[in-house]
Amino acid sequence: MxxxxxxxxxxxxxxxxxxxxxxxxxxxxxxxxxxTSYQAVAGAAWYDTGAVPAGISNRVGEITRxxxxxxxxxPGGTAFxxxxxxxxxxxxxxxxxxxxxxxFQVLDKRRAGxxxxxxxxxxNAGNRWMLRLRRMR
Numbered sequence: 001m002x003x004x005x006x007x008x009x010x011x012x013x014x015x016x017x018x019x020x021x022x023x024x025x026x027x028x029x030x031x032x033x034x035x036t037s038y039q040a041v042a043g044a045a046w047y048d049t050g051a052v053p054a055g056i057s058n059r060v061g062e063i064t065r066x067x068x069x070x071x072x073x074x075p076g077g078t079a080f081x082x083x084x085x086x087x088x089x090x091x092x093x094x095x096x097x098x099x100x101x102x103x104f105q106v107l108d109k110r111r112a113g114x115x116x117x118x119x120x121x122x123x124n125a126g127n128r129w130m131l132r133l134r135r136m137r
Contacts, residue, residue: 025091032083038093104133
């Protein structure tokens, strides 16, 4: 059953309430033509996979069975630079800040969420980006 505009607005408003206080700024690092660029993106929701849940004191012997270390959700209007190499978990788009921050390699990116009109295809593929990341050691 397709969602009408009122229902889409309701779901989007609830998602914003959920994200309130959980978003952060990250830096997209790209290399194109030998030039390194840094672009800060606000409103990123970060999810570490394999994190120890509350109340669990020891995970010795347990294996995390996913091929990525984190998932980051970025706003739908994010413009990705060509030659995207990594995402740094810092709000300062400079080389020095990126070097000392946690850095993650982008494994893949895809659109997700509600399309604003129609069946959700084409330009209406979703209202946010989901990126799977691997920690760079």
